[in-house]
Amino acid sequence: TGHQWGYGEDDGPSAWSKDYPIAEGPRQSPINIVPDEAVYDANLPPISLNYDNCTSINISNNGHSVVVEFDDADDRSVIQGGPLNNAYRLKQFHFHWGGKGCHGSEHTVSGKTYTSELHLVHWNAARYGSFGEAVAASDGLAVLGVFLEIGDEHRGLHKITDALYMVKFKGTVADFRDFNPKCLLPRSLGYWTYPGSLTTPPLYESVTWIVLAEPIEVSEKQMGKFRTLLFSGEEEEVRKRMENNFRPPQPLNGRAVRSNFQ
Ligand SMILES: Cc1cc(C)cc(S(N)(=O)=O)c1
Numbered sequence: 691t692g693h694q695w696g697y698g699e700d701d702g703p704s705a706w707s708k709d710y711p712i713a714e715g716p717r718q719s720p721i722n723i724v725p726d727e728a729v730y731d732a733n734l735p736p737i738s739l740n741y742d743n744c745t746s747i748n749i750s751n752n753g754h755s756v757v758v759e760f761d762d763a764d765d766r767s768v769i770q771g772g773p774l775n776n777a778y779r780l781k782q783f784h785f786h787w788g789g790k791g792c793h794g795s796e797h798t799v800s801g802k803t804y805t806s807e808l809h810l811v812h813w814n815a816a817r818y819g820s821f822g823e824a825v826a827a828s829d830g831l832a833v834l835g836v837f838l839e840i841g842d843e844h845r846g847l848h849k850i851t852d853a854l855y856m857v858k859f860k861g862t863v864a865d866f867r868d869f870n871p872k873c874l875l876p877r878s879l880g881y882w883t884y885p886g887s888l889t890t891p892p893l894y895e896s897v898t899w900i901v902l903a904e905p906i907e908v909s910e911k912q913m914g915k916f917r918t919l920l921f922s923g924e925e926e927e928v929r930k931r932m933e934n935n936f937r938p939p940q941p942l943n944g945r946a947v948r949s950n951f952q
């Protein structure tokens with residue numbers, strides 16, 4: 691069931707519109723952010739993150755990325771403020787990354803790519819009854835994007851990179867409790883925000899993007915552990931290393947990108 695898509699030559703981003711015509715829609719993500727063209731909005735409040743402890747549940751390899759899921763049965767872990775009209779509940783976070791070198795992020799900043807990008811996915815529990823309902827609604831999701839760049843090793847990321855061996859193959863899941871993603875955020879919460887979409891199929895145009903301007907630093911060794919993951923399942927003969935699982939920037943189509951900083 692569902693369509694088979696990936697990041698390869700034949701099933702990659704340029705082929706997605708065949709099965710997902712919205713790939714050519716008016717508010718697709720990611721985009722290239724041009725700071726000088728962003729509109730500083732003094733009325734944009736800061737974002738507020740209330741990531742309660744011990745709501746992480748598991749870590750898994752879904753064949754496209756590595757995902758940490760959260761218990762979203764109540765408002766223990768939420769994002770609010772910023773461009774959002776109410777609290778959005780944390781559902782999961784995952785990463786996109788490159789091969790060797792400094793490409794791998796989805797959003798770019800004046801054409802600059804980062805080695806990876808973390809997406810913290812939240813859904814509008816004030817208006818919708820479940821993530822599944824919210825995922826296709828125009829104000830259904832809020833995704834917080836954090837850039838990762840190569841530098842010193844990141845102490846908070848160790849718990850994740852040390853768990854990756856348990857989810858090497860597509861379809862594997864492992865317990866992953868008491869992880870608070872607050873430790874993955876940079877010092878400054880200065881952000882750009884714009885209306886966009888999921889960056890992988892089904893590409894629903896349901897995301898209010900909040901992209902932090904300050905990257906976090908991670909070591910090359912830590913990034914190398916992400917690249918030991920596989921797109922392929924344990925039973926497949928051909929082993930495909932999980933890397934370059936990012937969509938390139940899409941047309942802005944006149945959308946305004948706002949910032950809460952000058
Ligand atoms: C398909 C999909 C699902 C979810 C929850 C999040 C995304 S993304 N990469 O836009 O954050 C994509």
Ligand SMILES: [Zn+2]
Pocket residue numbers: 784785786809889
């Ligand atoms: Zn993502």
